[in-house]
Amino acid sequence: MSKWGDMSTHEGRFFELGDRETPRLFAPSLRQAVEDDLEVLGVDAAVERLDLSGLEAQYSEVGHPAYPPKAMLKVVIYGYCLGLRSSRMLERACKRDDGFRFLAHGLRPDHNSICRFRRRHAQQLPEVFAQTVRLCQQAGLVSLGQVAVDGTKVRANRSKRALAAAKEAFERALREAEEADSEEPGEQEECEFMKTQEGMLPAYNAQAAVDGDHQVIVAEDVSRVPNDSGHLIPMVTQTLEACGSSPERVMADGSYYTREGVRGVEGMGTEVYLPTREPGQAKVEWVEEEGAYRCLMGHWLRPARVWRGKLIYQYCGCGGCAKKRECGVKGKTKRVYVWLADTPVGRVRARMKTAEGQAIYAARKQIVEPVFGRLKHNLGFRRLLLRGLSGARIEWSLMCMGHNLRKWARAVGPARVGASVFARFQRWLTHLMHLIAAAPAPAPGIALSTANRARACLTSPIRQAAL
Numbered sequence: 114m115s116k117w118g119d120m121s122t123h124e125g126r127f128f129e130l131g132d133r134e135t136p137r138l139f140a141p142s143l144r145q146a147v148e149d150d151l152e153v154l155g156v157d158a159a160v161e162r163l164d165l166s167g168l169e170a171q172y173s174e175v176g177h178p179a180y181p182p183k184a185m186l187k188v189v190i191y192g193y194c195l196g197l198r199s200s201r202m203l204e205r206a207c208k209r210d211d212g213f214r215f216l217a218h219g220l221r222p223d224h225n226s227i228c229r230f231r232r233r234h235a236q237q238l239p240e241v242f243a244q245t246v247r248l249c250q251q252a253g254l255v256s257l258g259q260v261a262v263d264g265t266k267v268r269a270n271r272s273k274r275a276l277a278a279a280k281e282a283f284e285r286a287l288r289e290a291e292e293a294d295s296e297e298p299g300e301q302e303e304c305e306f307m308k309t310q311e312g313m314l315p316a317y318n319a320q321a322a323v324d325g326d327h328q329v330i331v332a333e334d335v336s337r338v339p340n341d342s343g344h345l346i347p348m349v350t351q352t353l354e355a356c357g358s359s360p361e362r363v364m365a366d367g368s369y370y371t372r373e374g375v376r377g378v379e380g381m382g383t384e385v386y387l388p389t390r391e392p393g394q395a396k397v398e399w400v401e402e403e404g405a406y407r408c409l410m411g412h413w414l415r416p417a418r419v420w421r422g423k424l425i426y427q428y429c430g431c432g433g434c435a436k437k438r439e440c441g442v443k444g445k446t447k448r449v450y451v452w453l454a455d456t457p458v459g460r461v462r463a464r465m466k467t468a469e470g471q472a473i474y475a476a477r478k479q480i481v482e483p484v485f486g487r488l489k490h491n492l493g494f495r496r497l498l499l500r501g502l503s504g505a506r507i508e509w510s511l512m513c514m515g516h517n518l519r520k521w522a523r524a525v526g527p528a529r530v531g532a533s534v535f536a537r538f539q540r541w542l543t544h545l546m547h548l549i550a551a552a553p554a555p556a557p558g559i560a561l562s563t564a565n566r567a568r569a570c571l572t573s574p575i576r577q578a579a580l
Contacts (some may be wrong), residue, residue, distance in 0.1 A: 125402065146211040153212040156191045156515075163244045163341020167237045167476035180222050185230045187216035194493035194515035198508065231511070233505050238510040242333065245517040247280045247349070249329045250356055252524050259325035259473065260360040261480035262332075262369065264318050264341045265489065268496040269304035269505065271315040299458045300433040303501070307339045317497070317505040321496075321513065322363075323350040323481045329520055331355060331511045335505045341366075345374035349383060359383045364477035372458055379457040386474045387453075391463050396440045397449055406449050413451055423450045423457075483542065488512055 146152045151264040160183060166180035192203045193214065204224040206213040222230075249255050282558045307316040318339055322332035332351035345365060353359045359381045367388040378385050395415060405427050407413040412424040425448055432445040440447055452459035464470040483501050494512055497505050500508065 120277060122525065130362075134218055143215040147215045148403075150212055151522055152194060152519060153191065153215060154332055155525075155580075156187055156194065157216055157547050159245070159248060159518045159521055160187045160190065162248060163241060165241070167240060168234050169258060171195075171233060171237075180226055180230070181218075182230070182234070183228065183428065184216065184218050184220060185222060188213055188222070189227065189231065189511060191216055192474055193492075193508075193511045194519050196388050196494070198494075198498050198511075204298055225463065231499070231507050232504075235507050238507060238514075242510050242514050242517075243351075245514050245521070246331050246355040248330065249327075249517050249521050250283060250523075252521055254327040254329050254520055255331060255356060256326045256358040257324060257331070257352070257356060257358060259362045259364065259476065259480065260322050260331060260349075260352060261325065261477040262320070262322045262363060263477070263481040263485070264320045264344065265485045266307050266309045266316045266339075267319045267335075267343040267489075267505070267509070269315040270497050270500045271304055278336065303337070304505075304523050305337050315493040318503070319505075320344050320348060321481065321484065322352055323484050325476065325480045326482050327520055327524065329478060329517055333509060333513045335502065335509045337502060341368040342371050342374070345369045345371070345385075346377045349378050349381060353381065362386060362473060364474055364480075366477070375461055376457045379460065384464065385457075386464060386470060387461065388465065389458055397447075408447055409440060412447075417448075419453070420450075422450055422456045425450055432510045442574050468469060484516065505507060 118196045163186075165182050168186070171258070172179050172182075177352060188203060188207060190251045192198065192206065197203055197206060201224045203213070204222065206447040207217045207221050208214075219566070226346070245253065283456065293577070304315045304317050306313050307318065309316055316334050316342070320332075320334045320336065320341070321330050324331050334345070334347060334351070349359060349363055350555055358381050362384045363378060364386045367390070369393065370389055375385050375387075375389070396406050400407050403413060407415075408414060408428060411428065412428045417425050417427045427446050429446045431442045431447050434442070436441070452462060453464055454460065465474065494508075497508055499505065499508055538545070
């Protein structure tokens with residue numbers, strides 16, 4: 114029987130089992146253990162470039178020392194990059210995984226410290242996220258030529274029964290406060306029932322504005338409102354504050370359309386691309402040759418007058434029409450309100466009628482949907498772990514920060530983040546030294562040089578499988 118055991122019937126089927134009693138040759142330092150891991154070194158280099166004075170100011174110099182915010186932020190962001198969001202999983206990773214141990218600088222924070230760190234800095238995370246956007250902008254990843262805005266529903270850490278009971282308790286407390294003429298309860302932190310792919314479930318509405326060049330998230334937010342209609346201006350404003358300038362074009366779906374939103378974004382110098390629809394347009398068809406709208410019965414709605422920046426098309430013979438109710442007409446007149454071309458909504462309508470405008474709007478899905486797909490499908494971010502609106506905003510900010518820093522690390526390359534181009538060669542050489550040390554000793558009277566022993570190790574079928 115050979116040193117490797119009886120392999121006469123199983124030779125070549127399996128890898129050789131290593132000797133677990135032989136001492137291992139560990140890397141001399143944590144940096145050498147991760148010197149070819151681009152994502153670990155990228156998160157480390159990026160966080161080192163951030164100004165975390167706002168986080169550090171939350172700690173007092175008196176009392177027991179705390180874990181450094183810089184190290185804790187590195188651990189949490191890298192965990193969210195990998196889809197590890199549980200504080201207990203992050204605690205375990207800081208003890209066993211070389212990447213987390215490197216980012217934590219050898220510290221081993223427990224799960225309570227990690228969870229408290231997230232909650233404690235909820236107010237500072239938006240500014241930290243804005244710094245990651247500026248970091249990507251400095252690397253040439255953000256041009257603001259085209260920015261797509263969209264929302265996605267993320268399940269809350271609540272059951273249907275618990276949410277219904279909490280909403281009833283809040284409404285009861287609100288009624289009691291009104292009757293007693295006292296202060297109203299604080300901000301409603303609970304989620305809402307929202308329509309998701311799994312049905313009506315407790316959820317939050319997570320918003321993101323994504324730059325079209327490299328799919329960097331330039332603005333993010335979470336709300337309790339299922340509808341997207343009020344989020345267009347906040348997303349563009351946040352982009353302006355983070356990047357120093359507003360986008361050239363913003364694309365969004367029809368759920369974002371409001372007259373105030375279009376007017377506000379157009380006032381910032383940004384072209385808006387989204388479907389617009391005014392009252393009365395649902396049951397009519399525009400005919401370019403006639404310059405008028407045609408109703409379901411074939412009657413023409415022609416221009417009548419201008420009112421508050423809108424051109425009114427109308428037909429006054431709907432009194433006895435059989436499809437009057439289907440058209441939504443209550444009296445005798447069917448009206449369609451169209452914004453004039455020199456108004457913000459009119460300019461949006463004119464752009465969306467062109468082939469170029471339709472092509473720009475069609476690119477919206479290619480920009481923002483892959484980001485949601487990676488975060489929700491690849492990383493499993495479908496349900497929140499932290500409760501309340503503040504917890505939802507914490508987790509969404511951390512996911513967006515991890516997404517941006519991963520883009521930054523891949524863009525700047527290994528040299529900028531400190532990765533060694535010889536890391537793989539060093540690891541291969543270390544493995545070769547292991548093989549030489551474990552090679553059988555030569556027979557008495559036969560002297561083998563180190564090179565011959567290495568050649569013998571490399572030509573062995575079992576050793577080649579191990580390599």
